[in-house]
Amino acid sequence: GEDVEQSLFLSVREGDSSVINCTYTDSSSTYLYWYKQEPGAGLQLLTYIFSNMDMKQDQRLTVLLNKKDKHLSLRIADTQTGDSAIYFCAESIRRGYSTLTFGKGTMLLVSP
């Protein structure tokens, strides 16, 4: 089956690192994504990782993938108040058609 699980809430102080975790169940996932949703807005693609990679770094963002444990994490270095948002983990599964399965989202609150 397919299910993507995330913790619902994370609170950090400005300047700290944030780590948002995600687990997925479908080992056939080809790509895994992180989306960001700011209040009142749609989802914006933040970063992605191909399933044969262990790590991807993009400026303040680091994505780690443990395929054996089906665990994905997003680390945000030097977290800013503008990073406050809901972060969604998603997996891309090809099963006759390609679609994305989303987790329920982690709300990140960054306090000054």
Added chain:
Amino acid sequence: NAGVTQTPKFQVLKTGQSMTLQCAQDMNHNSMYWYRQDPGMGLRLIYYSASEGTTDKGEVPNGYNVSRLNKREFSLRLESAAPSQTSVYFCASRDPSGGIPNYGYTFGSGTRLTVV
């Protein structure tokens, strides 16, 4: 600006009324999707259209119909609105034949629908 445009942004309906949510994309994407977002539920797929001329049910299609009018436009219709359809509706598009980043979706800004 290139992207996905949804109209209206806000709507209040009475139970039993009908309405159509509009979505248009100008990126020449083949696939289009309708999701609903509810608190604590994440995003759930209602319908999708893999290409012009085709539509298929997603996870929660009951109470909805869709039309892929052309490559640009994909509309979602509520024939008889119910309070359980109070939600935020997102349209998205993607081009699976494109480069790796296009495996992700481009989302519209959403339609906030309340059914009373």
